[in-house]
Amino acid sequence: xxxxxxxxxxxxxxxxxxxxxxxxxxxxxxxxxxxxxxxxxxxxxxxxxxxxxxxxxxxxxxxxxxxxxxxxxxxxxxxxxxxxxxxxxxxxxxxxxxxxxxxxxxxxxxxxxxxxxxxxxxxxxxxxxxxxxxxxxxxxxxxxxxxxxxxxxxxxxxxxxxxxxxxxxxxxxxxxxxxxxxxxxxxxxxxxxxxxxxxxxxxxxxxxxxxxxxxxxxxxxxxxxxxxxxxxxxxxxxxxxxxxxxxxxxxxxxxxxxxxxxxxxxxxxxxxxxxxxxxxxxxxxxxxxxxxxxxxxxxxxxxxxxxxxxxxxxxxxxxxxxxxxxxxxxxxxxxxxxxxxxxxxxxxxxxxxxxxxxxxxxxxxxxxxxxxxxxxxxxxxxxxxxxxxxxxxxxxxxxxxxxxxxxxxxxxxxxxxxxxxxxxxxxxxxxxxxxxxxxxxxxxxxxxxxxxxxxxxxxxxxxxxxxxxxxxxxxxxxxxxxxxxxxxxxxxxxxxxxxxxxxxxxxxxxxxxxxxxxxxxxxxxxxxxxxxxxxxxxxxxxxxxxxxxxxxxxxxxxxxxxxx
Numbered sequence: 169x170x171x172x173x174x175x176x177x178x179x180x181x182x183x184x185x186x187x188x189x190x191x192x193x194x195x196x197x198x199x200x201x202x203x204x205x206x207x208x209x210x211x212x213x214x215x216x217x218x219x220x221x222x223x224x225x226x227x228x229x230x231x232x233x234x235x236x237x238x239x240x241x242x243x244x245x246x247x248x249x250x251x252x253x254x255x256x257x258x259x260x261x262x263x264x265x266x267x268x269x270x271x272x273x274x275x276x277x278x279x280x281x282x283x284x285x286x287x288x289x290x291x292x293x294x295x296x297x298x299x300x301x302x303x304x305x306x307x308x309x310x311x312x313x314x315x316x317x318x319x320x321x322x323x324x325x326x327x328x329x330x331x332x333x334x335x336x337x338x339x340x341x342x343x344x345x346x347x348x349x350x351x352x353x354x355x356x357x358x359x360x361x362x363x364x365x366x367x368x369x370x371x372x373x374x375x376x377x378x379x380x381x382x383x384x385x386x387x388x389x390x391x392x393x394x395x396x397x398x399x400x401x402x403x404x405x406x407x408x409x410x411x412x413x414x415x416x417x418x419x420x421x422x423x424x425x426x427x428x429x430x431x432x433x434x435x436x437x438x439x440x441x442x443x444x445x446x447x448x449x450x451x452x453x454x455x456x457x458x459x460x461x462x463x464x465x466x467x468x469x470x471x472x473x474x475x476x477x478x479x480x481x482x483x484x485x486x487x488x489x490x491x492x493x494x495x496x497x498x499x500x501x502x503x504x505x506x507x508x509x510x511x512x513x514x515x516x517x518x519x520x521x522x523x524x525x526x527x528x529x530x531x532x533x534x535x536x537x538x539x540x541x542x543x544x545x546x547x548x549x550x551x552x553x554x555x556x557x558x559x560x561x562x563x564x565x566x567x568x569x570x571x572x573x574x575x576x577x578x579x580x581x582x583x584x585x586x587x588x589x590x591x592x593x594x595x596x597x598x599x600x601x602x603x604x605x606x607x608x609x610x611x612x613x614x615x616x617x618x619x620x621x622x623x624x625x626x627x628x629x630x631x632x633x634x635x636x637x638x639x640x641x642x643x644x645x646x647x648x649x650x651x652x653x654x655x656x657x658x659x660x661x662x663x664x665x666x667x668x669x670x671x672x673x674x675x676x677x678x679x680x681x682x683x684x685x686x687x688x689x690x691x692x693x694x695x696x697x698x699x700x701x702x703x704x705x706x707x708x709x710x711x712x713x714x715x716x717x718x719x720x721x722x723x724x725x726x727x728x729x730x731x732x
Contacts, residue, residue: 169250169544170530173287174371178424179394184235184431187249187529191237192575193441195551197543198450199274202228202267210594210647210660211614214606217595218466225452225462229264230255230291231274231284233428234543236551239528244572245520247528248551252544253428254280256288257457258370259312260296277541290372290427293460300425304418310380313373320366321377325384328353328401331361352387354403361401362393371424379417386410390417429458441479441579445501445550448590448600451480474588474602481582483550484591485599486557493564502540505549508556516560518572525552558582594645594662612667616683617657617674624655625680633657633680640673641666656683668696 172180188194204227207220236250275281292300303309310318332353355361365374378390378399387410391400404413423430432454435442444450455473456462463469474480487499493516497507507513514522525548538545562573562581579587588602598607617633619625634648637659646661657680661667672693674680685691 169252169538169548171544172251172253172289172428173283174256174289175287177289177427178371178420181423181430183529184251185434187237188431188434188440189438190529191239191440193238193443193551193554194435195234195236195238195443195547195554196447196450196454197234197444197546197550198230198453199232199279199541199543200225200228200230200270200449200453202265202270203449204267208594209649210596210611210645210662211649211658212595214592214595214597214600215466217592218469221449221452222462222464222469225449225456227265228267228270229257230453230457231281231288232279232543234545234547235431236544236547237528238525238551238555240575243520244518244574246525246555248525248548249528249530250544250548252542254284254288255291255428256284257291259290259300259372259425260292274541278539279541290370290425291429291458292426293429293456293458294433295460297422297426297429301422304379304421307383309376309421313376317366317369317373317377321380324363324365324377324381324399327363328361328381328385331363353385355388355401363399363401365392365397365399367397372421375417375421375424379414379421382414382417386413389413432458436476439478441481442477443481443483443551443554444590445482445546445553446484446591446593447480447482448592451477451590451602470600470602478588478603479579480588480590480602481554481586482590483554483557485589486554486561486582486586488591489586490557490561490564493560501546501549501553504553504557505540508553513556516563516570517556518559518563518570520572521555521559525555561586596660611660611662612664615659615661615667615670615674616651617659617680618655618683618686619679620681620686621679622655624653625650625657630657637670644669646670664697668693671696 170180172184202224204220204224207223208217212220231254233253233255234250235253236248238246238248240246271281300309300312303312310321313321332355365377369377374392378392381399382388382390387404389402389404389408391402392398393400404410426433436459451473452462452469455469455476459476460472463472483501483504484499487494487497487504491497491499494507497503508517509523538548540546540549558578558581559570559573562568562578563570566581573581588604589599589607590602592600592606596609596611598609600606617625630648630650637646637648644661644663644666646659646666649658649660650656651658659670661670671682671685671691674682675685675690
């Protein structure tokens, strides 16, 4: 794996583009500076959950991006190149937050925060790069750097004057002709000029400085010496015009400002297949920080993201679909990665994909960063797991033997059931379907609890039940809410067992009862476990319920009168 930093990004960018161009798919992973989970509830709708996640994305910036490029070989095996990229946006919005818990987690997993701050790669949205290019056109790009650094750029110009002599100076001494007003600086080829660059400049600041100096002296060529951080100054070669010289430095400015965003923009233009794991949040981060601000509405985000990346595959969805074929493995990236690294997985993986997928074009293969929660390593594991899960899924579903499948065929097989579906955690939804309607989930229904006398439930009772349930449920997931009219408690849980347990508890309560039991009668724990998806109109309030029950009671009385 290669670590791409601000100091080597422009050097490695051509290789990145070449690898991207020839790859079959790109797997991604983000690390970010925080994740608020306290606002997440089992009661969330898709719109509400999106609103919560959107606020999280805006509040906490990404700090690391992992990119892995996979290419199928002629024998249907694969090669891969992986990159770990610390991220630091120096010229965007200055406000950001850091979660202490998230930071502690990152540091426990060998995350180098100093590298992010001092040598993180730039990124930007389309609007931000457009604004920067306008500043370059107007000659105001120098305003992007601080006042003290602007002064140092001016000092470089003064130093250049001191080290050079004016053209025609000798002619003025030895001729009687009127001296020309165009006394431009020249560089004597026998005496090369080198200017020491100010310390502490990032690549964008460096190239903004070079561009500004080039605009002042377009007849001179300024070349950055990376080794000693100096500017080598020569006369512009006859093969290059001054306009071309300024254009070249401007392009360098743009490339350094756009940073890694240019690679993701290229992936979008090439319509590459994007692979992630539990990647809804990754997709939102990628959209917000590399393309455009996240839309306010969930449905608009789905439409906009799908227009950028029409082929997205999530390995968590794939793992959930074939969980019966991989008993006990689970769907977390770490467990999947560990499982497919064992000989046991060879039963479902073709010989060409067994073991480690080796490096592709990249001669640098540093395994010192190969650990979970490093975005580069996680992106590699995501891609490897995807290939092995996909082959397991396709071979088992179609009755194939353990054969290696051409990548184009893999995508065709996955298009309808898997593609463009991202997991929604702890929600009664199957997934976030980027290209269509979200599927229904299979979580137990919301339990509606009412007073047996159908009076409103007071605040004291609500807090009392919340405290009791928090103690009883322990590690089981549940959420409690008040209905809008405060006449009902709404309980949401995520397993049949916990659903049946809660129903059983309130069925035995003297004052409170599940709403459906007031009409249909009590059910046993076993009945609850097997009927947790039975129809329960949670939206029907107490008044509607009373009206319906009264109507049925009237019908029953009429029937009895007729029979008698």
